[in-house]
Amino acid sequence: MAEFRISSDDSGDLDLRRLAADLVESQGWPRDQVSIWQNRGGGDVVVTVDQALLERRAPDPLAASVHTRSDVHRACETLRRSDPSLRGVDFAELRDEAARFFSAGWTLGDLLHALGHRHDGTPWPQGEGYEGVEWLQHRLRNWKSESGDIRPSVSQEGAQMRIVGRIGLPDDVGAPAGAGSGASSQGAASPETARASADDARRLMRAQSRITSDALEHRERTASNITRRRH
Numbered sequence: 001m002a003e004f005r006i007s008s009d010d011s012g013d014l015d016l017r018r019l020a021a022d023l024v025e026s027q028g029w030p031r032d033q034v035s036i037w038q039n040r041g042g043g044d045v046v047v048t049v050d051q052a053l054l055e056r057r058a059p060d061p062l063a064a065s066v067h068t069r070s071d072v073h074r075a076c077e078t079l080r081r082s083d084p085s086l087r088g089v090d091f092a093e094l095r096d097e098a099a100r101f102f103s104a105g106w107t108l109g110d111l112l113h114a115l116g117h118r119h120d121g122t123p124w125p126q127g128e129g130y131e132g133v134e135w136l137q138h139r140l141r142n143w144k145s146e147s148g149d150i151r152p153s154v155s156q157e158g159a160q161m162r163i164v165g166r167i168g169l170p171d172d173v174g175a176p177a178g179a180g181s182g183a184s185s186q187g188a189a190s191p192e193t194a195r196a197s198a199d200d201a202r203r204l205m206r207a208q209s210r211i212t213s214d215a216l217e218h219r220e221r222t223a224s225n226i227t228r229r230r231h
Contacts, residue, residue, distance in 0.1 A: 007044035062109030110153035
């Protein structure tokens with residue numbers, strides 16, 4: 001086990017235990033392999049980490065970001081090898097479809113999940129007849145909103161839920177309009193209201209990031225007007 005301490009001269013204003021938990025979260029360490037405990041008196045916090053977590057490991061290709069043209073090309077080759085329904089899809093069409101999702105922050109693992117499952121988690125049918133570019137587009141269309149925005153991927157939603165789990169949400173989030181702070185005693189919100197609240201929250205989070213549809217459209221417009229020098 002490895003051990004390190006977090007201390008501060010500014011006692012009272014800084015929650016050292018919360019800071020340690022955020023550090024563990026940022027490193028992606030499983031909590032069952034990390035211990036956080038505070039010395040008596042609250043002077044410092046000790047974090048013990050399984051030594052295996054500190055060893056340098058090769059990054060998981062399914063969880064890595066896909067940015068460059070060569071990254072997209074390699075990712076699409078992996079997609080075709082992994083999903084039999086893509087073998088009859090023209091590679092250029094597959095690359096164009098996948099590139100938009102990669103630009104929205106999706107990973108290769110996210111896209112493989114979307115090709116195997118609907119947004120609600122239901123598995124897509126497989127086998128003869130479920131193949132080709134139209135079937136590819138149909139599956140990916142399910143991961144877009146009614147306005148055409150690319151929805152958060154399964155890993156992005158997981159990260160959002162971890163943030164929500166740490167900071168919490170207002171008690172009346174998703175409650176019917178005019179319910180006020182006592183919404184819990186007036187019954188749950190309708191599914192339509194809950195979904196609308198979730199979509200609003202996602203739009204707000206996307207507005208603070210670089211994965212909005214507007215950003216993607218701007219990137220495409222910019223790329224189409226770049227004049228590259230020929231050598």
